Amino acid sequence: MAATPIAVVTGASSGIGAATARTLAAEGFRVVLTARRKDRIEALAADLNEAGHQATAYALDVTDRAAVDEFATAFRSLAVLVNNAGGALGADPVATGDPADWRQMYETNVIGTLNVTQALLPALTASGDGTIVILSSTAALSSYEGGGGYVAAKHGEHVLAETLRLEIVGTPVRVIEVAPGMVRTEEFATTRFRGDTEKAAKVYAGVDAPLTAEDVADTIGWAVTRPSHVNIDLLVVRPRAQASNTKVHRTL
Numbered sequence: 001m002a003a004t005p006i007a008v009v010t011g012a013s014s015g016i017g018a019a020t021a022r023t024l025a026a027e028g029f030r031v032v033l034t035a036r037r038k039d040r041i042e043a044l045a046a047d048l049n050e051a052g053h054q055a056t057a058y059a060l061d062v063t064d065r066a067a068v069d070e071f072a073t074a075f076r077s078l079a080v081l082v083n084n085a086g087g088a089l090g091a092d093p094v095a096t097g098d099p100a101d102w103r104q105m106y107e108t109n110v111i112g113t114l115n116v117t118q119a120l121l122p123a124l125t126a127s128g129d130g131t132i133v134i135l136s137s138t139a140a141l142s143s144y145e146g147g148g149g150y151v152a153a154k155h156g157e158h159v160l161a162e163t164l165r166l167e168i169v170g171t172p173v174r175v176i177e178v179a180p181g182m183v184r185t186e187e188f189a190t191t192r193f194r195g196d197t198e199k200a201a202k203v204y205a206g207v208d209a210p211l212t213a214e215d216v217a218d219t220i221g222w223a224v225t226r227p228s229h230v231n232i233d234l235l236v237v238r239p240r241a242q243a244s245n246t247k248v249h250r251t252l
Contacts, residue, residue: 004054005127006078007224008032010062010116011085013040015185016135019217020082025053027221029080034060034071062112072119077127080224081120083113084135086153088192091146102149110156117164121173129228130173133220134161138181138236144245150192165233174231176223181238182248184210206250211239 007024011017013035021031025048033041038059048055060071062085086109089101113134124130139151140158158177165175182204189200204210216237223232241249 003077004028004030005080006030006032006075007080007082008034008075008078008116008120009082009084010034010060010112012044013037014187016180016183016213016216017082017084018044019213020084020220021055022048023214023217023221024080024082024224025051025055027225030054030056033057034062035085036061062116063107065115068115068119072123075120075123078120078123078130079127080131080133081116081124082133082135082220082224083116083157084133085109085112085116086135086157087188088147088150089194090149091192093146094148097149102152105149105153106156109153110160113157113160117160121168124173125171128172131176131224132161132164132173133176133178133224134158135216135220136161136177136179138179138238138245140177140179141236142245147245161234165231172228174228176232177234178216178220178223178232179234179236180211180216180219181236181245182207182210182242183213183216185213206252207239207248208241208251209239210241211237 007029009017009021012021012033021033025031033045035041041057045055045057060067089105134157136157137154139147140154143151161175161177184204189203190197193199219237223235
């Protein structure tokens with residue numbers, strides 16, 4: 001009897017990460033949930049197990065390389081890695097942006113993805129049919145005012161995915177990049193504006209049906225479950241009301 005394939009999801013404590021964990025569990029994967037907030041991922045793992053799925057929680061900071069390497073020792077074979085951990089801080093122009101915010105975004109989005117991907121790549125290769133998903137953003141493809149630090153970090157993730165795909169071609173590992181546009185989750189914009197819920201709400205004001213975390217998770221689940229020879233290099237997903245990073249239809 002074949003072993004249940006394992007999927008690791010980083011940043012699984014909320015939003016797209018949590019939704020992706022639910023989607024992959026429903027697709028038959030044993031999901032390993034990682035995030036810094038241990039209580040959140042333990043609660044989600046308990047819910048998934050109670051629903052008849054297989055889930056394990058592991059508290060992890062993806063920017064801590066020693067901790068990531070220790071985590072990776074648990075896997076001899078791995079089917080899927082979803083690099084979801086990341087986020088945005090601030091919306092200041094380049095002229096006045098806080099270098100500490102830029103550094104933190106780069107560390108989490110780029111170095112965190114690099115750490116986990118490097119540590120788990122041997123297990124993904126050993127599976128004979130591994131898939132790496134890098135969750136970037138439409139910010140990885142074009143810029144917008146007030147987004148310099150986040151855009152720079154997401155461009156870094158995009159280039160990481162693109163370069164890795166070139167370097168490991170011929171191995172049994174796919175590299176998929178999913179780049180969402182406007183997604184309304186419970187924390188993304190609020191975290192970006194440091195808890196200012198009024199500013200966060202303005203991001204979505206008047207927009208008819210921004211994407212949800214479940215929309216993006218559904219997209220990831222679809223891409224991951226394509227036949228092994230099919231690689232979805234880059235999938236951009238936006239709500240119908242958004243034509244670009246700077247062109248959004250609003251009814252106010």
